[in-house]
Amino acid sequence: MKIIDISWPISSDMTAYKDKKVVAIEHTKIFERDHARESVLRLGAHTGTHIDAPAHFLADGALLDQQPLANTVGPCTVIDMTHINDCVDAAALQACALNASDIVLFKTRNSALAATAPFDPNFVYVAADAAQYLVTCGVKAVGIDYLGIERNQPDHATHTVLLGNGIAVIEGLRLAHVQPGSYFLWCLPLAVQGVEAAPARAILISVRGE
Numbered sequence: 748m749k750i751i752d753i754s755w756p757i758s759s760d761m762t763a764y765k766d767k768k769v770v771a772i773e774h775t776k777i778f779e780r781d782h783a784r785e786s787v788l789r790l791g792a793h794t795g796t797h798i799d800a801p802a803h804f805l806a807d808g809a810l811l812d813q814q815p816l817a818n819t820v821g822p823c824t825v826i827d828m829t830h831i832n833d834c835v836d837a838a839a840l841q842a843c844a845l846n847a848s849d850i851v852l853f854k855t856r857n858s859a860l861a862a863t864a865p866f867d868p869n870f871v872y873v874a875a876d877a878a879q880y881l882v883t884c885g886v887k888a889v890g891i892d893y894l895g896i897e898r899n900q901p902d903h904a905t906h907t908v909l910l911g912n913g914i915a916v917i918e919g920l921r922l923a924h925v926q927p928g929s930y931f932l933w934c935l936p937l938a939v940q941g942v943e944a945a946p947a948r949a950i951l952i953s954v955r956g957e
């Protein structure tokens with residue numbers, strides 16, 4: 748079984764959305780002094796690889812702890828969108844074979860950016876008409892290889908269309924080392940209670956028997 752880690756490495760110098768740095772890793776016990784090592788982490792809920800719950804942008808949306816883990820576990824297709832310069836729109840998706848109940852991950856030129864690079868405001872995002880198209884296809888979850896799935900769209904249309912139709916949103920994936928194709932995804936959020944998002948570890952399992 749081949750495990751491919753597609754999680755964004757968490758560190759105090761990692762890329763932060765709009766460069767709002769909130770990650771702090773404090774080593775409260777060091778071995779030379781305390782004969783043990785302990786650390787305290789301070790993280791935003793949207794740090795690195797994370798899952799957004801409907802409550803992120805919907806007034807009555809469910810919190811992350813009210814969402815089934817099955818939303819982000821299952822058969823998955825990594826789709827090559829590295830030729831896209833600006834946004835993944837419905838026209839770009841119409842050329843792809845999307846399966847209902849599938850989890851769809853977009854590999855874009857975003858994945859070529861270093862994990863500690865300054866925030867790129869021109870990152871490739873998913874347009875609202877693509878979100879609508881994904882609803883029509885009946886996919887289960889959508890993932891993107893940057894810290895947001897949309898830039899500054901009015902009314903957060905991409906998020907609200909996806910989350911409002913029960914499609915999970917995974918942001919902050921790292922896909923440069925992943926061949927497009929079919930996999931099995933495990934993406935499990937930290938079990939934080941009462942929040943709209945949480946960091947997650949995401950791995951792909953190759954289904955081609957490698």
Ligand SMILES: [Zn+2]
Nearest residue numbers: 793799918944
């Ligand atoms: Zn988010």
